[in-house]
Amino acid sequence: MNKMIIEGNKKLTGEIKISGAKNSAVALVPAALLSDEGAIIENIPNISDIAALKDILNLLGATIEETNGVLAIETKNSFNKEIPEAMAKKLRASYYFMGALLGKYKEVDIYFPGGCSIGERPINLHLKGFELLGAKIEERENHFNIKADELIGNKIYLDMASVGATINIMLAAVKAKGETIIENAAKEPEIVNVATFLNNMGANIKGAGTNEIRITGVDYLKRGYIEVIPDRIEAGTYIIAGALKGDNLKISNIIPLHVESLIYKLHEMNIPLEVHEDHLIISENKNMKATSVKVQVFPGFPTDLQQPMTTLLALAKGTSFVEETIYENRFQNVQYLNEMGSSIKINNRTIEIKGVDKLIGKEVYATDLRAGACLVLAGLVAEGTTKINSIEHVLRGYENIIEKLTNVGANIKMEDSNE
Numbered sequence: 001m002n003k004m005i006i007e008g009n010k011k012l013t014g015e016i017k018i019s020g021a022k023n024s025a026v027a028l029v030p031a032a033l034l035s036d037e038g039a040i041i042e043n044i045p046n047i048s049d050i051a052a053l054k055d056i057l058n059l060l061g062a063t064i065e066e067t068n069g070v071l072a073i074e075t076k077n078s079f080n081k082e083i084p085e086a087m088a089k090k091l092r093a094s095y096y097f098m099g100a101l102l103g104k105y106k107e108v109d110i111y112f113p114g115g116c117s118i119g120e121r122p123i124n125l126h127l128k129g130f131e132l133l134g135a136k137i138e139e140r141e142n143h144f145n146i147k148a149d150e151l152i153g154n155k156i157y158l159d160m161a162s163v164g165a166t167i168n169i170m171l172a173a174v175k176a177k178g179e180t181i182i183e184n185a186a187k188e189p190e191i192v193n194v195a196t197f198l199n200n201m202g203a204n205i206k207g208a209g210t211n212e213i214r215i216t217g218v219d220y221l222k223r224g225y226i227e228v229i230p231d232r233i234e235a236g237t238y239i240i241a242g243a244l245k246g247d248n249l250k251i252s253n254i255i256p257l258h259v260e261s262l263i264y265k266l267h268e269m270n271i272p273l274e275v276h277e278d279h280l281i282i283s284e285n286k287n288m289k290a291t292s293v294k295v296q297v298f299p300g301f302p303t304d305l306q307q308p309m310t311t312l313l314a315l316a317k318g319t320s321f322v323e324e325t326i327y328e329n330r331f332q333n334v335q336y337l338n339e340m341g342s343s344i345k346i347n348n349r350t351i352e353i354k355g356v357d358k359l360i361g362k363e364v365y366a367t368d369l370r371a372g373a374c375l376v377l378a379g380l381v382a383e384g385t386t387k388i389n390s391i392e393h394v395l396r397g398y399e400n401i402i403e404k405l406t407n408v409g410a411n412i413k414m415e416d417s418n419e
Contacts (some may be wrong), residue, residue, distance in 0.1 A: 001201055002414050008411075009383050012408045016252070019253075020069070024194065031198060033078060033104060036344060037222050039223060040226075042225075053222040080101055080104075088111040096168060100172075106147065108144070112144070123164070126164065128156070129172065130146055130172055131239070133152065151176035152178055161186040161297045181212065183212055239280065240308050242284070243273075243288070254278060254279060262302075265377075289317055290355055291311060293323070296325060303326040310334070311381070313355070314378075319354070336371075341356055343356055343412070361383060361386040361387075365388070366388055367393070372390070
């Protein structure tokens with residue numbers, strides 16, 4: 001177990017280039033299994049979640065070659081096999097093998113997925129979709145057997161616009177007979193990225209990025225190609241870092257439309273920033289104004305930026321409010337921010353943040369991926385030294401985070417907790 005040591009209050013200047021999107025890549029890798037020939041995925045981030053997915057692909061007989069962020073995946077000799085609990089629990093996105101294996105082999109054996117402990121995050125919507133396609137589900141002690149004699153297209157209404165369920169049902173439906181319609185589908189950019197990948201293989205998917213997706217099943221999927229979109233959550237995290245300590249900090253390889261909700265909030269707070277076609281330039285404002293944030297599905301303010309944003313609001317002038325509408329356990333970072341000097345109160349799914357003048361470095365714990373990112377940001381702006389334990393949560397989702405921040409002026413190092 002490692003910890004991150006940050007000597008805070010250093011100006012950040014220069015350029016941070018954004019990597020491929022974690023939330024897209026972790027769906028694209030299992031989706032490659034649906035191809036009857038194989039696939040090439042470019043701009044893959046070098047994060048531990050991808051390593052875990054590659055281990056599962058190898059287990060299923062796929063072969064992988066990786067060169068400079070490009071995955072070449074051969075699936076001609078792949079086969080179906082139970083995904084053991086130890087592998088499935090390494091990350092939440094292992095559940096995408098449910099849709100991929102069901103779509104390709106009409107059966108999947110897998111254990112309940114792992115990931116960050118940020119709330120219940122049930123997979124009932126995924127299972128409902130599979131059942132409506134004709135699958136039967138047996139569950140025992142966190143193990144799922146999902147099987148269908150054949151998959152037949154159907155109309156599926158999602159009670160909540162879930163990204164995971166939308167993608168998983170797409171994966172299961174691309175080879176189903178007839179037409180599948182997903183209503184109240186999630187509209188996140190990652191869904192468009194996955195649909196484009198499947199269409200490049202020969203799938204027939206229309207409407208990705210809207211609230212109704214239509215999928216006409218096909219029998220065969222050829223070799224696919226896709227480039228992972230830039231990571232809007234990584235971009236948002238570093239944009240917030242620039243709002244905290246930036247001095248004309250350039251955040252490049254972004255799609256501004258994907259972080260538009262954050263940009264609007266920063267304008268409200270009087271943060272100096274210039275938005276260009278594929279990058280932005282941002283600087284701190286020590287007199288930034290408080291604002292309120294309500295988490296919503298895309299194109300609203302993303303839940304994955306709620307915790308990083310809390311660090312910024314902790315230093316804004318006045319009182320801010322943040323309402324978390326998606327995950328009920330996503331305020332685990334608040335305790336540690338308060339230990340560092342913030343003034344935050346939790347009231348059910350809303351937090352009240354009274355701005356303070358400064359944060360002080362402390363020893364804290366990353367309870368999950370985005371809580372860890374919040375504390376990294378706090379460490380960057382705090383006076384003194386911040387030590388973040390369980391930093392492996394952060395390494396799951398941010399490629400080369402130490403190198404990227406060090407290159408723009410931060411003082412960060414890793415330390416073995418056992419030393």
